[in-house]
Amino acid sequence: GRDILHSWSKFVLTGIGLGLLIGVTLTMAGVYRGMVDDAKALLNNSGADLWVVQQDTQGPYAESSSLRDDVYRSLLGLPGVARAANVTYLTMQVRQGNIDVRAMVVGFEPGQPGEPGYLVAGRHITRNHYEAVADLKTGFRLGDSIRIRRHDYRVVGLTQRMVSSGGDPMVFIPLKDAQEAQFLKDNDAILGERARTAANPALNRPGVPGLLEALQASQTANRNVNAVLVKVAPGADTASVAGEIRRWKHLQAYTRPQMEEILVSKLIATSARQIGMFLVILAIVSAAIVAFIID
Numbered sequence: 001g002r003d004i005l006h007s008w009s010k011f012v013l014t015g016i017g018l019g020l021l022i023g024v025t026l027t028m029a030g031v032y033r034g035m036v037d038d039a040k041a042l043l044n045n046s047g048a049d050l051w052v053v054q055q056d057t058q059g060p061y062a063e064s065s066s067l068r069d070d071v072y073r074s075l076l077g078l079p080g081v082a083r084a085a086n087v088t089y090l091t092m093q094v095r096q097g098n099i100d101v102r103a104m105v106v107g108f109e110p111g112q113p114g115e116p117g118y119l120v121a122g123r124h125i126t127r128n129h130y131e132a133v134a135d136l137k138t139g140f141r142l143g144d145s146i147r148i149r150r151h152d153y154r155v156v157g158l159t160q161r162m163v164s165s166g167g168d169p170m171v172f173i174p175l176k177d178a179q180e181a182q183f184l185k186d187n188d189a190i191l192g193e194r195a196r197t198a199a200n201p202a203l204n205r206p207g208v209p210g211l212l213e214a215l216q217a218s219q220t221a222n223r224n225v226n227a228v229l230v231k232v233a234p235g236a237d238t239a240s241v242a243g244e245i246r247r248w249k250h251l252q253a254y255t256r257p258q259m260e261e262i263l264v265s266k267l268i269a270t271s272a273r274q275i276g277m278f279l280v281i282l283a284i285v286s287a288a289i290v291a292f293i294i295d
Contacts, residue, residue, distance in 0.1 A: 085112030107178020
């Protein structure tokens with residue numbers, strides 16, 4: 001007490017500095033826990049028990065994955081599968097006027113796994129095109145017009161706590177629109193591809209009418225998705241259903257624990273190591289300062 005009274009200003013400044021240092025240390029630990037929580041929130045928001053993706057990939061969040069959009073029909077015929085729905089994920093810049101917002105654009109089918117679980121304002125998407133539901137973190141409001149690739153979408157609903165593993169807010173749009181935004185080439189590329197097809201003698205045969213037109217039409221078709229979200233029937237074993245999908249459908253299927261492991265140990269692993277390094281350094285510095293003060 002006498003020492004504090006003798007130099008109370010130094011004591012106060014030392015306490016403030018040490019408090020800030022310890023606060024930064026705790027903040028770094030909180031940032032890591034927040035990253036893990038965002039990754040788990042992404043899985044919770046999908047509403048799926050299984051993630052079916054392209055074989056030999058760890059998609060759809062950690063790696064690129066591409067499936068045909070008719071795969072879900074064959075999955076519905078497997079024992080233990082209650083529901084299966086296509087979904088696409090694309091992280092991009094969504095434009096509102098002159099402002100760009102980085103967001104994860106999710107293409108989903110209404111009433112199926114992948115749609116936003118709840119809304120805080122507005123309504124769900126009811127049309128097949130040009131409507132969107134956005135997370136509050138995007139800063140969008142009901143009635144706003146946002147541009148995704150070549151089309152404008154009207155925000156009809158707002159949700160909350162729908163984020164990617166990197167913390168980017170989500171924007172939900174109809175599946176067909178999302179397929180076009182992710183997989184359809186721009187107009188100049190389509191024209192160039194049509195010209196190359198027409199110049200290929202094997203594809204533009206004089207004796208086969210309609211062949212060239214059919215091939216050119218297929219070049220603008222969007223039949224790919226990133227994953228199929230599967231809900232398992234009550235009482236069915238999730239791991240057994242995943243094993244059947246891998247065995248008979250030649251696709252990769254991940255359970256919830258497996259997908260959590262991919263997100264935490266692979267997708268955010270680099271950031272976690274960086275945060276861990278800073279946390280160790282700050283802990284050592286804090287301990288050293290406390291030791292000097294005690295001495």
